[in-house]
Amino acid sequence: MSQDQKHQVLKRKLGPEELRRLETPAIERESHGQTSAKSSVPDSASTVAVDFAGVTKSYGNKVVVDELSFSVASGECFGLLGPNGAGKSTIARMLLGMTCPDAGAITVLGVPVPARARLARRGIGVVPQFDNLDQELTVRENLLVFGRYFGMSTRQSEAVIPSLLEFARLERKADARVSELSGGMKRCLTMARALINDPQLIVMDEPTTGLDPHARHLIWERLRALLTRGKTIILTTHFMEEAERLCDRLCVLEKGRNIAEGGPQALIDEHIGCQVMEIYGGDPHELLSLVKPHSQRIEVSGETLYCYAPDPDQVRTQLQGRAGLRLLLRPANLEDVFLRLTGREMEE
Amino acid sequence: MIEGFAAALPANAWNWVAVWRRNYLAWKKVSLVTILGNLADPMIYLFGLGTGLGIMVGRVDGASYIAFLAAGMVAVSAMTASTMETLYAAFARMHSQRTWEAMLYTHVTLGDIVLGELAWAATKAFLAGTAITIVTATLGYAAWPSVLYALPIIALTGCVFASLAMVVTALSPSYDYFVFYQTLVLTPMMFLSGAVFPSDQLPHAFQQIARCMPLSHAIDLIRPVMLDRPIGGIALHVGVLGLYALLPFFLSMALLRRRLMR
Numbered sequence: 001m002s003q004d005q006k007h008q009v010l011k012r013k014l015g016p017e018e019l020r021r022l023e024t025p026a027i028e029r030e031s032h033g034q035t036s037a038k039s040s041v042p043d044s045a046s047t048v049a050v051d052f053a054g055v056t057k058s059y060g061n062k063v064v065v066d067e068l069s070f071s072v073a074s075g076e077c078f079g080l081l082g083p084n085g086a087g088k089s090t091i092a093r094m095l096l097g098m099t100c101p102d103a104g105a106i107t108v109l110g111v112p113v114p115a116r117a118r119l120a121r122r123g124i125g126v127v128p129q130f131d132n133l134d135q136e137l138t139v140r141e142n143l144l145v146f147g148r149y150f151g152m153s154t155r156q157s158e159a160v161i162p163s164l165l166e167f168a169r170l171e172r173k174a175d176a177r178v179s180e181l182s183g184g185m186k187r188c189l190t191m192a193r194a195l196i197n198d199p200q201l202i203v204m205d206e207p208t209t210g211l212d213p214h215a216r217h218l219i220w221e222r223l224r225a226l227l228t229r230g231k232t233i234i235l236t237t238h239f240m241e242e243a244e245r246l247c248d249r250l251c252v253l254e255k256g257r258n259i260a261e262g263g264p265q266a267l268i269d270e271h272i273g274c275q276v277m278e279i280y281g282g283d284p285h286e287l288l289s290l291v292k293p294h295s296q297r298i299e300v301s302g303e304t305l306y307c308y309a310p311d312p313d314q315v316r317t318q319l320q321g322r323a324g325l326r327l328l329l330r331p332a333n334l335e336d337v338f339l340r341l342t343g344r345e346m347e348e
Numbered sequence: 349m350i351e352g353f354a355a356a357l358p359a360n361a362w363n364w365v366a367v368w369r370r371n372y373l374a375w376k377k378v379s380l381v382t383i384l385g386n387l388a389d390p391m392i393y394l395f396g397l398g399t400g401l402g403i404m405v406g407r408v409d410g411a412s413y414i415a416f417l418a419a420g421m422v423a424v425s426a427m428t429a430s431t432m433e434t435l436y437a438a439f440a441r442m443h444s445q446r447t448w449e450a451m452l453y454t455h456v457t458l459g460d461i462v463l464g465e466l467a468w469a470a471t472k473a474f475l476a477g478t479a480i481t482i483v484t485a486t487l488g489y490a491a492w493p494s495v496l497y498a499l500p501i502i503a504l505t506g507c508v509f510a511s512l513a514m515v516v517t518a519l520s521p522s523y524d525y526f527v528f529y530q531t532l533v534l535t536p537m538m539f540l541s542g543a544v545f546p547s548d549q550l551p552h553a554f555q556q557i558a559r560c561m562p563l564s565h566a567i568d569l570i571r572p573v574m575l576d577r578p579i580g581g582i583a584l585h586v587g588v589l590g591l592y593a594l595l596p597f598f599l600s601m602a603l604l605r606r607r608l609m610r
Binding site for chain 1: 352355359363366367369370373374377445446447449450451452453454455456457608610
């Protein structure tokens with residue numbers, strides 16, 4: 001298949017907006033803003049790394065993944081965003097061939113899964129949600145032992161361990177037991193462990209859950225370093241900021257269904273399309289009637305009013321002179337999209 | 349279904365070694381303590397019962413009671429060592445420590461993991477059984493050099509009880525269930541299989557039951573070589589032990605696949 005043909009296939013699968021975002025590597029968008037489209041398609045973007053087509057999985061009567069379809073191109077960071085119980089971990093397990101789907105087809109790195117999952121896993125690194133490092137072993141031994149599971153000899157593993165320790169910033173902890181490491185260090189070690197087989201695709205299941213802000217930023221920074229190396233990343237998270245910061249594209253999941261898919265900004269533009277004014281400090285129902293004529297949509301949550309207004313100044317004028325009110329005008333984010341799509345009670 | 353089971357089988361003949369080496373590396377750090385711990389129990393039984401009861405019992409089957417008991421204790425220590433490793437330690441690696449989960453991200457299949465765990469449990473059984481064999485032979489309660497023939501049988505006995513315990517591990521929701529297997533299966537087996545007294549003194553029905561138990565076949569092989577006597581029915585004993593090692597291995601793999609790869 002020629003480069004152009006591959007591009008066409010990708011275009012059909014992903015749509016023009018996603019493709020435009022793909023054509024610009026994430027790092028470049030970070031520095032130049034997202035309008036800097038490039039003229040040529042990078043090689044890494046010309047293949048599909050992961051493809052789910054109509055995948056369904058149920059346990060008993062409970063449908064966990066429902067007719068799910070998505071495609072991830074090589075070199076992109078793709079997010080699976082959803083609350084707990086949305087099916088994210090089941091999707092990750094199916095991708096690795098650790099759970100068989102009831103229906104549908106999964107292709108990972110050009111190989112059908114679960115039929116040839118063992119071959120696919122050769123190119124996959126996994127950072128799981130729950131720490132499963134070997135607590136009894138040292139940092140170095142953890143890497144060495146994991147290399148053996150991929151059939152690597154001690155010599156082969158020892159050749160790559162220094163660079164992995166450097167990546168994880170654990171050079172000085174090489175001979176420390178895992179039980180002596182902090183939560184952030186353990187997660188960095190898990191990331192390094194996932195790289196021992198030099199995978200093309202890295203699956204990260206809730207990589208920053210339970211970490212303090214400092215460790216979280218370190219993980220994000222390491223994750224971006226992987227993207228610059230051209231790795232493909234599938235990231236499951238319920239953490240909107242994480243998805244917004246890192247993902248090129250994402251799919252919003254609710255009860256195992258794909259309810260929206262696209263770039264973070266594209267989703268925000270499509271589903272919210274304006275700034276959000278948070279109003280609190282007064283009687284929300286009284287405020288509601290005041291600002292309603294000037295808003296596209298209003299949502300009340302507790303004592304806070306979320307006001308999606310094309311012209312926030314009008315709302316501000318309307319509320320002028322009222323004592324004790326606090327107004328916060330902010331750009332819309334994925335959380336707003338998520339709440340909109342999953343239907344917290346909303347006033348149109 | 350069959351295709352799924354095939355994917356869970358060992359991928360090749362050597363993948364399990366990586367799993368075995370992981371366990372060996374972790375064990376090496378605490379080896380001295382665990383060796384002493386594993387040896388103390390059967391030694392105390394051997395010398396406590398052997399000398400204490402030996403005074404009252406006199407000779408059994410033409411040997412001193414302690415020499416008779418030694419073969420039983422070797423087999424029982426192999427049984428206990430591999431059972432404990434597979435029930436408690438392997439269950440922890442499967443369940444709470446999630447070590448198996450990490451292994452399943454790699455080239456290793458579920459079958460490789462089970463095989464590696466069984467081989468490791470058999471290794472520990474081999475160490476425990478061999479240590480007691482050497483001690484009893486050194487003290488003159490077992491015959492050199494025929495006692496060396498006991499070593500492969502100890503290893504096979506380790507495989508058998510690791511394999512059986514893996515089925516229990518695969519079925520148990522938590523650690524609390526293991527005690528049923530120990531008290532309702534292993535302890536009666538120890539008394540029925542001729543470990544502490546000759547099983548031909550039992551009522552006929554119990555003797556029939558004993559003939560189906562793997563421990564009695566292990567003892568029927570170990571005792572003659574330790575006492576330097578001719579062995580009868582080697583093929584039958586080895587065949588039964590082989591079946592007890594193989595069938596539960598495949599059963600445990602099917603059960604574990606259902607448990608872990610749903």
